[in-house]
Amino acid sequence: MKAFLEKYFKIKENGTSIKTEIMAGVTTFLTMAYIIALNPNLIAGFDASQGIWKAIFLATVISSAAATIMMGLFANKPFALAPGMGLNSYFATVCASIAAAAGVTIVEGIQAGLCIILIEGIIFIILSLFKVREKIVEAIPGNVRLGISAGIGLMLVNIGLGSNDTVLDSGFGSNYMLADFFGQGASVMMDKGIYLTMVIHVLTLLIGIVLIAVLSHKNINGSILYGVAGASVFYWVVSWIATGVNPFASLASASWLPPFSEMAELTLFKFNFGTLFELGYFSVVMTVLTFCMVDMFDTIGTLYGTCKAADMLDENDNVPDAGKCLLSDAVGTCVGAITGTPTVTTFVESAAGVKAGGRTGLTSVVTGLLFLACMFISPIAAIIPAPATSAALVYVGALMINSLREVDYSDASASVPVVIMLIAMPVTGSIGSGIGLGLLSYSLIKICRGEWKDVSWLTIILSVLFVCKFFIPF
Secondary structure (H helix, E strand, C coil): CCHHHHHCCCCCCCCCCCHHHHHHHHHHHHCCCCCCHHHHHHHHHCCCCCHHHHHHHHHHHHHHHHHHHHHHHHHHHCCCCEECCCCCHHHHHHHHHHHHHCCCCCCHHHHHHHHHHHHHHHHHHHHHHCCHHHHHHHCCCHHHHHHHHHHHHHHHHHHCCCCCCECCCCCCCCCEEEHCCCCCCCHCCHHHHHHHHHHHHHHHHHHHHHHHHHHHCCCCCCCCHHHHHHHHCCCCHHHHHHCCCCCHHHHHHCCCCCCCCHHHHHHCCCHHHHHHHCHHHHHHHHHHHHHHHHHHHHHHHHHHHHHHCCCCCCCCCCCCCCCHHHHHHHHHHHHHHHHCCEEEEECCCCCHHHHHHCCHHHHHHHHHHHHHHHHHHHHHHHHHCCCHHHHHHHHHHHHHHHHHHHCCCCCCHHHHHHHHHHHHHHHHHHHHHHHHHHHHHHHHHHHHHHHHHHHHHHHHHHHHHHHHHHCCCC
């Protein structure tokens, strides 16, 4: 088996080892396992007893596993895929609009919304097979590309210090580390119980970051995984002592059986095209285009930014075998639509696994198998504390900002797009929107300076498409 894995995944050629790849796969999984429960929460609400919640939960696991394993086996790249954040929130809004317009239940609205995801996936498969998406990747100017990795880095830091770690109060209000705990007078304004919990979360995060940094400095393989594990142990012990709450109590009443019947009844191949077109043909077309643009540039940005950070780009500064990566993404979206979840895309958290040493598809296969196992062991994944995984996101994000050293700050066409992207990605939470603003600013600066010959026709077309996306309502 060892010889087969080394040959198939070209382990030695990529300067890694089976052990390192396995640990990198586990690291990636831990940093993005939150999506397993968050995706159904955002689409179906926070009631896990609902059939639709259970169906979307299982669809999330299956589509993430299928797409990630395909990425590993077909593209041999260490990237993980799952239903995209931001896209799932937009999907929930679209489904609610469909349900309201057609006068149907939210379940029927979701079934109609899945038709949009299926159409998007099919479009992406066609574009990937004809290498159109690869041409789009190559059309992104070098100056804009430099901002992608750094922008994603800041986005990871923002997720780690913000949305990845939320403490809910008795009224289900959200308390965030940066916005609330480090806000002025947090210790006075917060309920004492919430404040104590936030203190434990902050300490867990800081301990995780320090552990990862120290272990990385000593060149210990698996430093991120060990850091997350150490921070988790600290959290479990301290929270149990300080609050008296058993962190493992949820395991006693957890369900260990996959909800296959709910998925088969509510979402599996349940496409409702009739209800979909209650929105009107123009709205449907524009909604599909919106999903396509956001997913395309989120995926492109993640692939490029992660490869840049890991020094995995080819001599032309492109992602090797980008077509296979993009096709895996497209197939994953179709699997998601068939099973019952919105657009599956490459996750920026893959950077954590790459930083942990992952260089081949074996990392992705390990991550995918762990997703698959979550059909049965999701309660175990759920007890990993969010601040422990946040430590990995913050550390990896900080490292990805290194690409800023290559920016020519004396040239406005190079520096301005990068700065805009650095702000846009973490604030909007969208890699695609950040790239779009970067392309727009680059094109406008070049054209207005009379340097229009430096701007390719495809770059101009992409800029115009983003103008349509940003400014034309539908």
